[in-house]
Structure formats: structure tokens, C-alpha cells
Amino acid sequence: MLEVTNLHARLNDGREILRGIDLSVKAGEVHAIMGPNGSGKSTLAAVLAGREGYEVSEGSVSYLGRDLLVMPADERAREGLFLAFQYPIEIPGVNNMYFLRTALNAQRRHRGEPELDAGQFLRIVRARLKLLDIGEDLLQRAVNVGFSGGEKKRNEILQMAMLEPRLAILDETDSGLDIDALKLVARGVNEQRSPERAIVVITHYQRLLDYVEPDRVHVLQRGRIIQSGDKALAVELERRGYGAAEEAA
Amino acid sequence: MSASSETLQTLRSLARESYKYGFITEIDAEAAPPGLTEDTVRFISAKKEEPAWLLEWRLAAFRAWCGMAQPDWAKLQLTPIDYQAATYYSAPRQSAGPKSIDEVDPELLRTYEKLGIPLREREILAGVAVDAVFDSISVATTFKEQLGELGIIFCSMGEAVREHPELVRKYLGTVVPQNDNFFAALNSAVFSDGSFAYVPPGVRCPMELSTYFRINAAKTGQFERTLLIADAGAYVSYLEGCTAPQRDENQLHAAVVELIAHEDAQVKYSTVQNWYPGDAEGRGGIYNFVTKRGACRGARSKISWTQVETGSAITWKYPSCVLEGDHSVGEFYSVAITNNRQQADTGTKMIHIGSDTRSTIVSKGISAGRGQNTYRGLVRVQPRARGARNHTQCDSLLIGERCGAHTVPYIEVRNPSARVEHEATASRISEEQLFYCRQRGLTTEDAISLIVNGFCREVLKELPMEFAVEAQKLLAVSLEGSVG
Ligand SMILES: Nc1ncnc2c1ncn2[C@@H]1O[C@H](COP(=O)(O)OP(=O)(O)OP(=O)(O)O)[C@@H](O)[C@H]1O
Ligand SMILES: [Mg+2]
Numbered sequence: 046m047l048e049v050t051n052l053h054a055r056l057n058d059g060r061e062i063l064r065g066i067d068l069s070v071k072a073g074e075v076h077a078i079m080g081p082n083g084s085g086k087s088t089l090a091a092v093l094a095g096r097e098g099y100e101v102s103e104g105s106v107s108y109l110g111r112d113l114l115v116m117p118a119d120e121r122a123r124e125g126l127f128l129a130f131q132y133p134i135e136i137p138g139v140n141n142m143y144f145l146r147t148a149l150n151a152q153r154r155h156r157g158e159p160e161l162d163a164g165q166f167l168r169i170v171r172a173r174l175k176l177l178d179i180g181e182d183l184l185q186r187a188v189n190v191g192f193s194g195g196e197k198k199r200n201e202i203l204q205m206a207m208l209e210p211r212l213a214i215l216d217e218t219d220s221g222l223d224i225d226a227l228k229l230v231a232r233g234v235n236e237q238r239s240p241e242r243a244i245v246v247i248t249h250y251q252r253l254l255d256y257v258e259p260d261r262v263h264v265l266q267r268g269r270i271i272q273s274g275d276k277a278l279a280v281e282l283e284r285r286g287y288g289a290a291e292e293a294a
Numbered sequence: 295m296s297a298s299s300e301t302l303q304t305l306r307s308l309a310r311e312s313y314k315y316g317f318i319t320e321i322d323a324e325a326a327p328p329g330l331t332e333d334t335v336r337f338i339s340a341k342k343e344e345p346a347w348l349l350e351w352r353l354a355a356f357r358a359w360c361g362m363a364q365p366d367w368a369k370l371q372l373t374p375i376d377y378q379a380a381t382y383y384s385a386p387r388q389s390a391g392p393k394s395i396d397e398v399d400p401e402l403l404r405t406y407e408k409l410g411i412p413l414r415e416r417e418i419l420a421g422v423a424v425d426a427v428f429d430s431i432s433v434a435t436t437f438k439e440q441l442g443e444l445g446i447i448f449c450s451m452g453e454a455v456r457e458h459p460e461l462v463r464k465y466l467g468t469v470v471p472q473n474d475n476f477f478a479a480l481n482s483a484v485f486s487d488g489s490f491a492y493v494p495p496g497v498r499c500p501m502e503l504s505t506y507f508r509i510n511a512a513k514t515g516q517f518e519r520t521l522l523i524a525d526a527g528a529y530v531s532y533l534e535g536c537t538a539p540q541r542d543e544n545q546l547h548a549a550v551v552e553l554i555a556h557e558d559a560q561v562k563y564s565t566v567q568n569w570y571p572g573d574a575e576g577r578g579g580i581y582n583f584v585t586k587r588g589a590c591r592g593a594r595s596k597i598s599w600t601q602v603e604t605g606s607a608i609t610w611k612y613p614s615c616v617l618e619g620d621h622s623v624g625e626f627y628s629v630a631i632t633n634n635r636q637q638a639d640t641g642t643k644m645i646h647i648g649s650d651t652r653s654t655i656v657s658k659g660i661s662a663g664r665g666q667n668t669y670r671g672l673v674r675v676q677p678r679a680r681g682a683r684n685h686t687q688c689d690s691l692l693i694g695e696r697c698g699a700h701t702v703p704y705i706e707v708r709n710p711s712a713r714v715e716h717e718a719t720a721s722r723i724s725e726e727q728l729f730y731c732r733q734r735g736l737t738t739e740d741a742i743s744l745i746v747n748g749f750c751r752e753v754l755k756e757l758p759m760e761f762a763v764e765a766q767k768l769l770a771v772s773l774e775g776s777v778g
Binding site for chain 1: 724725726727729730731732733734735736737738740741744745747748749750751752
């Protein structure tokens, strides 16, 4: 599904942040990416999602057999790539439910499916809200405006649950959540698990991985994946820190 | 030609074509010879078979105008207007006025249909009474009977002069006097037609009254005169929508709107203005110099202006409230968009005269391309206005690097118990917001339109429902091509 080969990316000022990433994610898999602050995890997510401001100087990315890097950000999204933001963005005055429906309909149009009217949408969203234990009032507020940290993260998961992406990248969606919220987020993620979908979770904590069992765990350090393994790697990282991983590499 | 300049050319020609309402209706027009003298004023008045007092009123305005100069204090750059080159009267050639919609020239009806206002359908389905102004003459007034049963008068200004001269004479020019300003004086001298409404004491007008203005004949200045009166305890909501066909020469528009609210009465006046803004290079487009003012004459009366200004090359417009009655309320909600080379200098005046008067100003200015957007607002509290309160919120949104936003608030407080608050913000659409929206699948243009609509929400929610939908679409259309 996702094939990242020797990916190098730098900022406009020339600073290289990603320094040769290799990553292969198959449909049905869940991968976890861990690594110290500033190692380039969010940058990898941003480059995959097509955010401007990064220059890919080397390497390639193929997504569902297509060259991902030539696609504009919105097309990537409509092709089923979803990014849950580490810091979700506020859009004042835009009703959260309207935003979600607009996004869903943009994607449905792209797939040649009929758009959902407000009533049909409401029925579907209500079921998801229940699953994620989100109050309906969250839908009536402006997108992320005045949301608590945890509410923002849940809202990202709600968006994922509604958009049903092929590839979801969750950037620290577990950070700043209380234990109950963490379980709910995990439930949302597990709900999405299916043989056609892949999920990449970026996290600092092994705790999330107790609920969302990853197929592979990778350690990102200074713009490179220095170690990969199964779930046991996450446990070990938690115990010994990234220093040990670096030595081992 | 390099690829990029070719792309630019394509974009420009698209921009030039994109004004959807740029068509011209071919109808014989009966016009006054170009130029403006006392004879022109007499010609217009005679054409309209007006009473002597109104001719005198017009002539007084004309004489005042001759001694005035076009104001230059607004932050607008415009080519000088040759007032002697314009035509001041043009009416579709038709014998007597139509008695019912079936008598209206089908060509006219098709024009309205292109504008998205099928009169028949409106009449049957929407429950909106439309007084359609085509160039200078009002061609169809619907729903008159139903309104008549409630004692509500809704007709063209010309008809009001004929049928209700006592009301017109009593109120005309009492809010905006003939010599109020250069453009109001011009309008008073040559006004052609417009709408008139009177809602009697205690009556709540059961439908939105609506006028669609449309400028058609070439080089015809449009001088609408609108007068709305809500008698004691009455309520009326009025919608004004405007479109003009695409033309290369700048067309002058100088309307006057007067609103009067007596004791406990309410007037709500909503405008969606999308006149031709000129092309991407600033050629053509409407010059819109409008004087709109409402008088809250009675205690506890309320006047509320809502405007969405997306069109015109030049907008010079300050819908105002004179709060005479104690506890009266004035409101001004405004969205003004300038794209390409459009310029808007708009805002409001809130004049607090009575005690415990309140006013609210919410202004949202959006600049894109090389657009220039100025908010100019006056809040004046007179010595007698004990306990007066004003809250002003003035937000600017910038799209791109070459546009400008300016805020010019004037505050004059002559009563120490008054409370006047002014908040202003300026922001840009952030790259993060755009990316967030695009990451969810929205195109850049849809994302901008969504963010801009969010920015304008406080104002849009003041519009009547069906108007709000139209306004949202217009915002999107107006900003097309604003981000490359
Ligand atoms: N747009 C940008 N402008 C400037 N610096 C940037 C930008 N994007 C990334 N960086 C820098 O690149 C490095 C990697 O940042 P990134 O956000 O990818 O780290 P991270 O692994 O996600 O860290 P964290 O765990 O703290 O979220 C940091 O030094 C960061 O400051
Ligand atoms: Mg990060």
C-alpha cells in the first residue's frame, strides 16, 4: 500500500530533516513509529500528506501503486490518505459538523458516490459519536475552537471514522489523553482495522500499543529509521530509552 | 510565450468571463439626452408626470448639487466622473405600466430568470413580494393584494408619488435631506424610481419584501430612491439584491435609501450587492456611491442593516442609524469583499441622540488580489444620550500579499455616562488552515471559501435564510482565483 524508499526531505532553509527513510506498509497492517522529540516523525507525516514547505531532494513514495509525491495534498486525501494532526487546527466560525460533511462529500464525489444530505449524514455521525463516546454538542461548535486537548484528539478520530481512509497516519493522537480517552481512541483505531486498510501510529508511549497491537514498530532517530521490530521493541524502548536503540543500531 | 505567462493569460481571460450576469437585454429604451441641467430634471419629472411640489424639490436638490464638489476623503482611487456624459433617465418603452405579471415584456422576465429570480415562481412558491426595478421603471410588483389587506403599501416610488402623495411628501428627504452630500443631492435631483413601503401601526409584515435592482442600458446612471416607513409597533424586513451586466465603461450608481422607524417599530434591511466589479485589470465595473440612513424616531425602535458587498469596482457606502428615540437600537452587520482591483470604503455611522440608545457594529472586510478594503465608521454620542452604549468589532482578513485592509474609526463622545468599545483584528488565512482543510479532501478554493464563510458567520447569520445561501455562494464566486 505504502512504499517509502530512501526518502530525503529538507526545509526551505536547506536543513535536511528526513535523511533516507525506508518504510513499507502493507494493507491490513498497523505500524508504530516511535522516536525522540525532533527526530522527524511529524515531518515524515507532513511530507506524506503533501504539506508545502518541504522539498523532497531524493527518494520516492508509492501509494496504492501511484507516485504519491506528484499528487497535490487534497488529491492524496481524496485518494484515502488521512492524517490525524498532532496539533489540530482551529477554523473559527465553521461549524464542526458542516466541516465534516463537506469533507466527506468531497471524498464521496471523488469516488463517484452520491453526496449525503444533512439528515443522512446525521444518522451516520450519531452512530460514530456513540462509539467514541463524544457528545453531540462537539459537532455544533466551530472546528477545534475552544476544544480541550483531548477533545481535539477525539475529533480527529471522529473525522477518521467518518472518512474511512485507506491509509491513516495518526500523529501522537494518544498524547495528552486520560486513560479512558486513550481506550476510546484505541477503540476507534481498532474499529478501522481491516484487510484493506493500513494504519501508521506515531507515538511516544507503549501504552497505546497495549490496546492497538502493532504488526511492526520502527524507531526514527535524526531523520532515519534506525531500528525495526515487533511489539517487543516498543516494550524495550519504554524500559531502556532511545539511547540503547541508537547503540544497537 | 512562456508557459507561465500563457497560464496567466488563460487565467485572466477566465476571470474576465467569469461574471455570470454579464448579458444585455435588447429592449427599446426611452432615454433623456445625455447631460445634466435643470432641463434634464424637468424632463424626468415631466416624464413621470410628477406634481409641482416634487419638481420643486428636485430643482432645489439640483441647485444644491451644483454648488457641491465630489467628496475626496474616502480611501479610493477613481478616474474622474464626467457627469455631463451620463444619461439620467432610461425607461423600457412600454405603454402603461403592467397590471399583472402577464403583461410584463417576456424578454424582461427572461432577464430575471437568468438572474435566478423567476418572478412567477417566486410569486407562487416563495412568498416573497418582489418589486423588480429594471433600469429606471418598476416593472412588476407582486403580492400587492395580500399586503394590501393588511394595509401595507409596497410599490414603486413612482406609484407611491401618484397614489400616496401625502405619505411621500411627509417622509421624503427627512432622513437624507436633498443637500446631505454630493451624491445624495444628485440622486434627489434625478432619481428615477425605487421602492416604497409603508407598514401601518401594529402590523407585522408577513413576508420579506424584496427588490432586485438591475442596471441595463449602457451609460445609464442608476439613481434609485427607496423609502421605507414602519409606523408605531410595526415590523418589516426588506431584501435588496443587485446585479448589473458586464460593461467596459464605469457606470455610476448613486442610490439613496431612507428608513424610518416609529415607536416600538423595527426595520431590518438586508443587501446582497454583486454588481459587476470590473475585470481583473480593473477595467469597467460599477461605481457605487450610496447614501443609506435610518432614523429611529420613536422610543424602543430598532433599525438593523445587514450588507454583503461583493461587487462593484468602487463601493462608497455607510448605512447609518440616527438613534433619536430613547432606548432605540441601531445595528450594522457588514461583509465587504475586494478582489482583483476592487476598492471598498464602507462602514457606518451610529448617531446616539436619545438616552439609553444602543448600537452594534460588526464589520468583516476581506481583501484578495490587489483589492483595497477600508472600514470607516463613526460613533457619535450626543450630550443628551445618557447611558448610550456601542460595541464595534471590526475584523479584516487578507488573502495574498498585494491587497490592503484599513480601519478608520471615528469616536466622538459628549456624554460621560456612555460606553463605547472598539475591537479590531487583522489576520491572514493561514497556510495551516488551508492544509488542514485540503488534508480532509477539500480543494484549495473550497477551503478558502469555507474559511471565509466562517470568518463572516456573525454577519451571514443575520441574513434571512434563502439570502444567506445565495450570499455564501457569492462569496465563493467573488474569491475565485484569489489564490494561485
Ligand atoms: N516547518 C518547519 N519549520 C522549521 N523547522 C521545522 C519545520 N518542520 C520541522 N522542523 C524541524 O524539524 C525537526 C523535526 O521536527 P518534527 O516535528 O518532525 O519532529 P517530531 O519527531 O515530530 O518531534 P515531536 O516528538 O516533538 O513531535 C525539528 O527540529 C523541527 O524544529
Ligand atoms: Mg511530532
